[in-house]
Amino acid sequence: MEATAYQNASLAAGLGESDTEPALQRPGVIRDLYRAFKEEGRTLMDITWEQHRHHESRRWSVMELLAAVRPEQLTELDRFVIWNAGRAEMTAKPSADRMSRLADAECRRFQSTEPAVASIIQSLGTWSRYWNEEESHHEMGFLQLTRMLGFASLDDATVLDYRKIFPDDDLLRTVTMLSFSEGIAAVNYGQYMRRVRDPGLKALFKHVGADEVQHMQYFISFAKAMVDSGAYPAKEAFAVAHLFLREGGELYGVAREQVEHRETHVNWWDHLEEGASEMVAAPESLERKRSLILHALKRITGISCASAEEVEDTWLELVGC
């Protein structure tokens, strides 16, 4: 296996010795992970290598992008959005830390009884390191930019507050929720990107948004594999979809009437400041988010719903009495 990995790495680096060696396939998210482990006999090393290639192939430099931003060209709204985005991204780390802990515990639960499920969950836990690292680019990109713009730096007490690790929940619910939140974040960055004039800032939003789309695809893939395995009931994915899509639900973020005050952790989505929140709650933005959630739910469960009402009806049927 090591020889193969070395040959592949050499090819990728342009060091291949022979024209007849096969070109590497473009890395991507494995869409049917349960089948990959259960029927195709792929191993954790195969999947991890694919994750790693994908991660490496998509890397970008925060320092280079920040160097291209022209602070004097930014509007008040730009500055405001950057400030909010920095705080928003601060909470990705505690979410990823929670994921690696939860995934390892769940993996051990299935290790002796359902090896394919244990492997799916281990591949999720392993991938969380790439997710965490990519999110660090977002956090540092926006926070360093706020400092460049003359905003006060976050004090240590605030950093400690934002780093509170999220509480555990059912793993399928958690992964489904993350697939939705990444999709929502991608739509938000897309909204910001279209409004911004400065090419440097536009590029930063574009790169961060593209990462969030990729994260959404990974979370969908893991959640689908968990449902496909039969170890996790689809009703949990539907519960989260209902939580987001119902009247006054999480989809509406800070714009909803009821926003919970949490002592346990900070959810950036509840704390967006005025201006940024108006942009992300605009009707076209909400419609995009709704459709992404419905699409993700279909991919995860195989059940298609066209509206929030249909999601609720299906969830109620799955829950039973």
Add this chain to the structure above:
Amino acid sequence: MAEVADLKDFIGRKFCENVGLSPEVLFGEDLSLGEVILRSEKMHNSVDLMEAFAKSSNALRKEYGVRVRLPALSLETPISRVMELFVQECQQGRNS
């Protein structure tokens, strides 16, 4: 449509079954939804609570043929208010 007292009795029993608390605790102390999560061994978060109400709604549909849809509620909402909302929805006669 059933009498309000019957409905309340039925809904109350289902709430207690589904959240795993006695009527004396749940209604006697008129717990808030946040307190229900803290006091119940079956509940860990608001999604668990949402599912408990969904099961109660399904039981109502099976018994009385009415569909109850609940809006998002804050964790400060007392259980008596949730009961009122269930009864109101039933009285509006939203047949399934």
